[in-house]
Structures are given as C-alpha cells and as structure tokens.
Amino acid sequence: MLTVMNPQPGLRERKKQRTRETIASAAQELFAERGYHATTLPDIAEAADVSTRTIFAYFPSKEDILFAKFSVMKEALAQALAERPEGKDALETVREFILASHETEKSELDMRVHRIVESDETLRNHLRARLAQLEELIAAAIAEDLDAPEKDLRPQVVAASLIAAFNVMSERGGDAKPHSGDEVTALIDPVMTFLRGGLDALKEPSTTRRS
Amino acid sequence: MLTVMNPQPGLRERKKQRTRETIASAAQELFAERGYHATTLPDIAEAADVSTRTIFAYFPSKEDILFAKFSVMKEALAQALAERPEGKDALETVREFILASHETEKSELDMRVHRIVESDETLRNHLRARLAQLEELIAAAIAEDLDAPEKDLRPQVVAASLIAAFNVMSERGGDAKPHSGDEVTALIDPVMTFLRGGLDALKEPSTTRRS
DNA sequence: TCGCAAACTTGCACGCGATGCAGAGAGGCT
DNA sequence: AGCCTCTCTGCATCGCGTGCAAGTTTGCGA
Numbered sequence: 001m002l003t004v005m006n007p008q009p010g011l012r013e014r015k016k017q018r019t020r021e022t023i024a025s026a027a028q029e030l031f032a033e034r035g036y037h038a039t040t041l042p043d044i045a046e047a048a049d050v051s052t053r054t055i056f057a058y059f060p061s062k063e064d065i066l067f068a069k070f071s072v073m074k075e076a077l078a079q080a081l082a083e084r085p086e087g088k089d090a091l092e093t094v095r096e097f098i099l100a101s102h103e104t105e106k107s108e109l110d111m112r113v114h115r116i117v118e119s120d121e122t123l124r125n126h127l128r129a130r131l132a133q134l135e136e137l138i139a140a141a142i143a144e145d146l147d148a149p150e151k152d153l154r155p156q157v158v159a160a161s162l163i164a165a166f167n168v169m170s171e172r173g174g175d176a177k178p179h180s181g182d183e184v185t186a187l188i189d190p191v192m193t194f195l196r197g198g199l200d201a202l203k204e205p206s207t208t209r210r211s
Numbered sequence: 212m213l214t215v216m217n218p219q220p221g222l223r224e225r226k227k228q229r230t231r232e233t234i235a236s237a238a239q240e241l242f243a244e245r246g247y248h249a250t251t252l253p254d255i256a257e258a259a260d261v262s263t264r265t266i267f268a269y270f271p272s273k274e275d276i277l278f279a280k281f282s283v284m285k286e287a288l289a290q291a292l293a294e295r296p297e298g299k300d301a302l303e304t305v306r307e308f309i310l311a312s313h314e315t316e317k318s319e320l321d322m323r324v325h326r327i328v329e330s331d332e333t334l335r336n337h338l339r340a341r342l343a344q345l346e347e348l349i350a351a352a353i354a355e356d357l358d359a360p361e362k363d364l365r366p367q368v369v370a371a372s373l374i375a376a377f378n379v380m381s382e383r384g385g386d387a388k389p390h391s392g393d394e395v396t397a398l399i400d401p402v403m404t405f406l407r408g409g410l411d412a413l414k415e416p417s418t419t420r421r422s
Numbered sequence: 423t424c425g426c427a428a429a430c431t432t433g434c435a436c437g438c439g440a441t442g443c444a445g446a447g448a449g450g451c452t
Numbered sequence: 453a454g455c456c457t458c459t460c461t462g463c464a465t466c467g468c469g470t471g472c473a474a475g476t477t478t479g480c481g482a
Binding site: 125128129132153154156157158160161163164165167168169172187190191193194195196197198199200201202 | 336339340343364365367368369371372374375376378379380383398401402404405406407408409410411412413
C-alpha cells in the first residue's frame with residue numbers, strides 16, 4: 001500500500017481533520033444557498049458524504065458547524081491576552097487583536113458565514129452567546145490591569161460593554177464589508193474612547209452626578 | 212342562569228388568562244423542583260391539566276413559559292421611555308425604572324425564576340437574547356436625547372453597554388437577593404457614572420443637549 | 423330558550439435535532 | 453497475517469414544535 005510518511009500528526013488524525021473541514025464547508029455552502037433552517041442534517045450529511053450520525057462525532061450541534069472557527073478565535077484571543085507585554089493593557093490588546101483579525105480573516109468564507117448569521121434572529125442570538133464567552137476572558141485581563149479585587153464589578157462591566165459594542169459594530173457597521181483597515185479603525189476607536197472615558201469616570205468617585 | 216356581569220373583558224377572556232397563569236405557575240413549579248431540562252412539556256401539561264398541544268396555544272415555546280413576564284416588563288419600559296418628561300433623559304429613566312422594578316417585583320415567584328435562569332447556561336443565554344430586545348428601545352430613546360442621526364452608533368453602543376452592565380449586575384450582584392433599595396442603588400449608580408463618563412468622552416461635536 | 427357560529431381544546435401525524443447503543447468496518451501495530 | 457482500537461453507521465428513542473381536522477365549549481342573537 002505504499003503508505004506515505006506521516007509528517008507529524010497521525011495519518012488518521014489528518015483524515016479526521018479533513019472530514020471535519022468537508023462537513024463544515026459543505027454545510028456552510030448549503031446554509032448560504034437555501035438558508036440555515038431550511039438545511040437539515042441529512043442534507044449536510046449527504047453533501048459531505050457521511051452519515052447523519054457521524055456529523056455528531058465531529059460537532060456537538062448544528063450551530064457548532066456554523067460557528068466552528070469561533071473557538072479558534074477565542075483561543076487566539078486568550079493567547080494574545082496572556083502574552084501581552086507590560087506596556088500594553090487589555091483594552092489595547094483587544095483593539096489590536098480585532099484589527100489584526102480583520103486583516104487576515106477576510107476570507108470569502110468568513111464573510112459568507114457572517115451574512116448567514118446576521119440574516120437570522122436565532123443565529124444572532126447564538127452569536128451573542130458565543131461572544132459572551134469572551135467576556136470573562138477580557139474581564140479577567142482588565143481586572144489584572146486594575147489590580148481589582150474579586151468583588152469589583154468594573155472589569156465585568158467594561159468587558160461586557162466592549163463585547164456589546166463589538167457586537168453592535170458587527171451588526172450595524174459591517175453589513176457587507178471588505179473592511180479596509182482604516183474603516184475598522186474608525187469604528188473601533190470611538191468605542192475605545194467610550195470605554196476609557198467610562199472607566200476614568202469610575203476612578204474618581206467624587207463625580208457623583210445626579211440629573 | 213344569572214350570568215354574573217362581566218367587569219370589562221369578556222368572560223371567556225378571563226378564563227383564558229387564568230389558564231395561562233395556571234400553565235405558567237405549574238411549569239415554574241416543576242422547573243424549580245426538578246430543573247428546567249428535566250421537565251418535559253407533557254409533565255407541564257399534566258400538572259396544568261391541559262393537553263400538551265394546548266400549551267402551544269398559549270406559549271410559542273417552552274422558554275416563553277419561563278420568560279412569560281418578560282414581555283410585560285418590556286412594554287412597561289417602552290411606556291416609561293415614551294412618557295418620560297422633558298427634563299429626564301433616557302438613562303435616568305431607565306435607572307428609575309430598574310429601581311422601581313426591584314421594589315415592586317420582589318415576589319417569591321420572580322426570585323425563583325431568577326434562580327432557575329441563573330442556574331443554567333442555556334437559559335442565561337436566552338435571557339441575554341431577551342435583554343437584547345430592550346437595546347433598540349433604549350437606543351432609540353438615547354438617540355432622541357442626543358439628536359443623533361440615523362448612522363450614529365453611539366446610542367447603540369451606550370444602550371448595549373447598559374444592557375450588558377445590567378446583565379452583569381443580575382448575574383454577579385444578585386446571587387441571593389432580597390435587594391434593599393439602597394443596595395440596588397449602590398450597584399446601578401456606578402454603572403450610570405460609567406456610561407455618562409463614556410458618553411462625555413465621545414462628545415466633540417457641539418450637540419450638547421443636556422439632561 | 424334554542425340553536426348556530428365562532429373560539430377553544432384535543433388527538434394524531436409528522437419533521438427536525440439530538441443521544442445511546444451495538445454491530446460493521448477500516449486503520450494501525452507487532 | 454493477526455489482532456486491537458478507533459471510527460463509521462444504522463436503529464431506536466426522546467423532546468420540542470407545527471399543521472390539520474375533528475370534537476367540545478362558549479357566547480350571542482333569533
């Protein structure tokens with residue numbers, strides 16, 4: 001059988017990864033064509049040439065097929081936050097992470113997924129839930145920056161606001177966008193200003209303004 | 212038959228409302244006892260003494276049984292925002308709305324629902340989705356305050372942040388909550404300071420229609 | 423009072439997503 | 453080759469949700 005040599009991962013492992021990719025792209029193709037809800041798991045199974053049951057060996061649910069790359073992004077962000085140098089705070093790290101993401105990940109496929117998600121209420125909510133997972137990540141990093149005690153809610157609030165703002169940007173700002181770098185900057189920077197302004201306002205408890 | 216006179220709504224309508232209430236409370240009882248996911252619709256149907264099919268005549272989905280009162284809250288907020296006097300801006304209106312809610316809605320049942328929701332990841336996400344519905348409401352009101360053009364993302368961002376902060380408060384701030392009024396104030400006011408501080412930081416245009 | 427029409431309830435059948443299980447199949451190792 | 457393990461697959465089953473078409477109740481006017 002002339003088995004080719006295995007570079008690093010097991011030969012078996014690579015096949016799995018390839019199948020995973022086949023399922024994901026076949027599914028996303030169908031989602032784009034006929035809509036998410038109109039695409040059934042048997043449809044995907046047929047298109048990917050596997051059995052329906054097998055799909056669940058690769059993805060825990062139908063939505064996870066659509067959001068497959070999200071977990072990758074999450075880990076990348078976690079790493080970026082963990083490795084950030086002394087001088088850079090969490091907010092700046094996130095800002096740069098977003099800018100970098102929009103430069104590299106502008107693949108056709110990502111935009112297609114984006115359109116699919118934005119076109120459906122249910123999926124937008126699922127995205128929200130996924131983004132919420134990033135909150136604790138960011139909140140923890142901000143808490144470090146601030147030397148905040150466990151009970152301090154400020155990091156949570158700032159992180160939640162950042163995610164919320166990012167979500168708004170994604171929904172309203174990116175309808176059908178190639179997103180040049182400058183455009184993204186123009187969207188993000190006001191958000192950062194907003195967050196830092198809010199944070200500053202919380203540092204001086206003297207400003208207890210009432211209406 | 213000496214039919215009693217009907218106060219205002221049709222006699223029929225009142226019965227419907229009563230059935231609705233029966234289903235909701237029976238369901239929430241079961242949710243609290245054995246958990247949300249462990250409770251099936253047939254379980255609820257039996258407890259409420261209706262057929263499974265009938266439940267769907269009253270609630271579009273299982274989650275809607277749990278979040279039944281949410282839509283009421285949403286409309287109340289919409290009204291509060293619509294009727295707010297000249298001097299009071301949207302943020303202050305929301306603040307007072309929250310304070311008022313926590314005074315009146317401290318019923319045992321609400322707290323039980325709160326615990327059910329907070330104890331389950333899926334339900335927390337559903338709550339997020341519901342809260343997101345309030346965003347556009349609040350964003351529209353803030354946009355009025357600011358005389359902001361359609362394209363301006365600031366109202367969206369501020370509203371999203373407010374909702375996000377409220378959600379954080381709800382999750383971390385209210386583990387087991389009788390919530391005296393002062394406690395709630397102590398939680399909300401920093402959030403308001405944060406939002407106003409952020410908003411101020413974004414103001415370089417002269418449109419300073421202040422509250 | 424009676425009877426009809428509308429509204430409400432229910433059962434039935436079905437589709438879809440998801441899970442457990444067990445047998446068939448292929449891959450990898452000695 | 454022989455064996456062991458991991459993967460794939462079909463089958464059965466459950467739970468949520470929906471359409472449909474009967475059955476039952478309610479309201480209302482003749």
